[in-house]
Amino acid sequence: MKNWIETAGLGSLTAELVTVIALTLLICGVAHGVISWARSRVGRTKSIWDDALVSALHIPMLVFIALIGVAFVVDIIHNETELAALKAITPLRGIGVVAVLTWFVLRLIGEVERGVVAQHADDPQPYDATTLNAAGKLLRLCVVVAAALVVLQTLGFSIGGVLAFGGIGGIAIGFAAKDLLANFFGGLMIYLDRPFAVGDWVRSPDREIEGTVEDIGWRVTCVRNFDSRPLYIPNSFFTSIVVENVSRMERRRIYETIGIRYNDAACIEVIVSDITSMLQQHPHIDSSRTLMVNFSAFGPSSLDLFVYCFTDTTKGVEYYDIKQDVLLQIMRIVDAHGAEMAFPTTTIHIVNAGQPMPESTSE
16 A cells, blocks of 8 residues: 555655545445445345345444454554554454454344344234244344454453353352342243243233233243233243143133023923024034033022033133123023023021910920
């Protein structure tokens, strides 16, 4: 560079600096134009990878070119002035390159995640958000750890010594942060076993936990109650409690006991038959699953009918609409046979009504 400038008659420090800066700006402009052109081309394809690559590369490439330009400027100044402070540019340049590459990879991971989400936005069978989230976090963690090790090596530290120190210090940290580690491995087990995913409706009979899973982190899982309150639950809890995933039910059950008056005992058999026929013909009752309607017990004040069937949906709103319709039709069947639903009653029998109580005698 210096020889070229002297040949052109510009043998001054200022001319060298101006030339390097001009070339840097020119290369940045060309790179920006190329990436903009590439973005317009890849936007026509259905693949998310080319879009993610171009979008993630845009700004880091410009910063990388600017970083190289600044490094050349500092080298020129150092060669002319021989300032000792400028010797630090060599390791700093290496750290800068590592930082830009790390930034690019992290941006690429984020762009791929957003592309997957956008691609499956209207998919009737949505992607597994939990697996996507876990994979993204693991990749980011690996990239950051690898970048940190490379930076330490660039600064002259022995990676072997750092790893050995980390192994010894890990024992002490493990005792001091056992709860944090328990939550971390609890989150890892959630990602591997996948008892629930983001968006699932879960509840626990062991704890007062019920709601929709909003986020699964490495330390806590956020479950939002149906009254819109968020619950932040440490992941270690899920290794010791029972969790019921309501969203993964195949069907929802209707399980009811219908009480008929004792005075209507003659109608019980035909009522049972009509209710069975109604459920078998109901458009939203799954007749391929267990369906039972039976006279089950002599209650204290009623003849109890046992109704057991499954709906064809697992959605809460639809389920309660179907259940309401079934119960209303049962009421109409009972009324059609001149019978009535029973309610708790007590019958008192008075012996020898109107006769005086006998007098007690004593010997």
